[in-house]
Amino acid sequence: MFSLTQNSSRQREILEVVFRNGWEYMRRLLTGSKADKPQLPPPEVLRNVLTELGPVYVKLGQLLSTRPDLLPADYINALSELQARVPPVAWSEVEVLLRKQLRQPLEETFAKIDPRAVAAGSIAQTHRATLKNGQEVALKVQRPGIDKVVPQDIAIIKSLADLVSRTDFGQDYDVVALAEEFANALEAELDFTKEASYTDQLRRNLSRSRWFDPTQIMVPAIYWELTTEKLMVMEWLEGKPILEAQFPVEQNGADSKTEKEQRKAITTLLFRAFFQQLYVDGFFHADPHPGNLFYLQDGRVALLDCGMVGRLDPRTQQILTEMLLAIVDLDAQRCAQLTLQLSESGQPIILSRLENDYDRMLRKYYNLSISQINFSEIFYEILELARNNRVRLPSNMGLYSKCLANLEGVARTFNPEVNLLDEIKPLMTDLFRRQLLGSNPLQTFLRTALDIKSLSLQSPRQMELLLDRITSETLKWNITIRDIDPLRRSLDDSANRLSFSILVGSLIMGAAIISTGARTSQLSLISNILFGVASFLGLWLIVSILKSGRLK
Incomplete structure (x- = not known):
């Protein structure tokens, strides 16, 4: 339990940030006051709180941005922009860590290292280097000391999750499991050998395809002999973020057409590469934002930063493929059925209500052409409807939706004329053939x-x-009927109360008969005792019914 009198310096720092930003619910929670119903601050305030708390909480916000099944769209959008505003660590500190991680002296391994960081994040920063054999590489180096900060912050987050779990919100959304998921994800991110293995697996998966030319898509190669838990060495790919790509201009009057053709070809390549990851391999790059998609100098496209990946089992892949068709057909009933097939909820769901919600949601798309429909936005709305109907979906649905949203957003910015259905159509026959x-x-x-x-x-x-x-x-025959136990207990309670009422009525009638014919003091005493017992039992029955709250 948190309190103002007993806490670590880190907890006091958290309290100061919360007080400064005016998050009343979290203030009550941290000080041990009563805080039954979780109240989120405005999206921008939440983003500021997490940013001020440092790298671990920035990562928590980034994880929450992949869970539209838990948070409304405005929070997802705010947290998706969350970036750790941290300056790069001084080269002197990075050099010390590098020398500890390398098996050979630094001078014998690298011919040159640029001391200026190419990029700096909350967990690591990247430097450009040249191996002794002349190969250009990227060094992803863990920030010194981050491995000591992370366990303390994870312990605090788990404590907060335990407090929130005592509320209805915490039980409905299993925040303890969410905190555990975050802890596992963060601990995995601190081990660069895992990210390296993800990168290698993605590279292998995309090296063969029936849908696109594998030589046109690049994933950096890993130098395993130099990679450790705190250092990842990978192939350097020269290029620019895809939205900054410059295309050659011809002097024959066909400039715009040439650029359109190139943009269309790259868009198709990206869609097919990610559709293969999602619907064939079941292992996908979950964060294709513009900074992770590079247009290389030789015209190829590269996928960078494979630290966040998702997995889909064959059954889920099949359901999601059918969901795409149901959305295209604007079939609310089928969408509801498929959502329940994905559900992990143990509590009963009112199917008719879910179908009506889907019908209202899809109705606004009836008069739109397919090119005007934003499919990733529809998937976010589907997750929101599931949340409102207390349908608990697997966490990989958030990563799936985030992947689609980022991919479609980049594609529409890069090529405004893109039509998602046109990209899907040629692949659908092959997808269903593979499923069959x-x-x-x-x-x-x-x-x-x-x-x-x-x-x-x-x-x-x-x-x-x-x-x-x-x-x-x-x-x-052994027949098990769902939710029969509560019904049986209810019937037992009703039967017991009915029997009790009959007994009380019998006592009153017996007492009345004896009282009418009583000619001695003994019979009058018996009659009074029976009346007293009947009155006590009747009063006790009424009180028990009122306490149960089921008088009506």
Whole structure:
């Protein structure tokens, strides 16, 4: 429990930031006051609080920006812009860390290192260097001392999550699991060998494709012999962020057409590369913002910074493919059914209400052409509807939506004439073929043939056993009806109260009969005792009904 009198210097710093920015709910929570219902500050205030608290809380905000199933769209937009405003660490400190991480002396490994950081983030900064063999590389170096700050901040965040978990909001959205997910993600980000393995896997996956030319998409190669938990050495790719790309201008009067063709080709390449990641590989780069998509000098496109990745299992891939078709058809009923198939909620959901919400949401797109529909915005609205209906979706749905939103946003800025459906159409047939037959049709056919053979051999024996049990009257059915236990308890309570009421009424009637015919003092005493017991039991029954809150 947090308090103003007992806390660490870090907790006092958090309190000061919260007080300074005027977040009343968090102030009450940190000081141990009553704070039942979570109240978020305005999006900009929340972003400022997280920025002032430092790198770990910036990462927390970036994680929350991938969870539109938890937060409204304005918060997602504000947190998506969250960047750690931290200056680069001095080269003298970076050099000390480099010498500790390298197996050989620094001078024997690199011919040259630029002491000026190319980029600086909350966890690491990047320097350009040249190996002894002349190869240009990028050095991603962990900020010195960050590994000591992170565990303390993670412990504080878990404590806050434990407090919030006692509220209805915390139980509905399982904030303890969310804090644990964040802790695991941050600890994984501190281990650069994991990011290096993600980069390698993405590079392998994109090295072959039926949908695009793999030589036109680049993922930097990893130098594993130099990579450690705090240092990642990778291939240097010369280029610019894709939105700053400059295209050659021809002098034959076809300038605009040439540029349009190039932009269209690059847009198609990006969509197909990411659709393969999402719907075929099930392993995708989850943060394709403009800074992570580079247009190289030789005309190829590169994907950088693979620290945030997502995974989709085959069942989820199939549901999401059908969801795309349902959105194109503006089919509210199918959208609701598919959302429930993705759901992790254990509580009952009112399907008709969910369908009505989808119908109202999709109705505003009825008179729009496909080119005017923003599909990533629709996916965000779907997650918002799920949140409002208390449908708990897997966390990878947030990464999936964020990936689509970033990709579509970059594509529409880079090529305003892009039409997502035109990019999807040529791939749909292949997607459904893969879902029906798998990546290896012969293997799928043989496995199905074996299943049919096994079924044909087992069916006669199982039919014989079924008929034998039916004729011998030994067949028993085990039927489990959902939510039957609460109904059974309710019926038991009602039956008990009815029996109790009959007993009280019988006592009153018996007492009345005895009182009418009483000729001795003993009978009058018995009558009074019965009246007293009946009155006490009746009063106790009324009080118990009132306390239960189910009088009506």
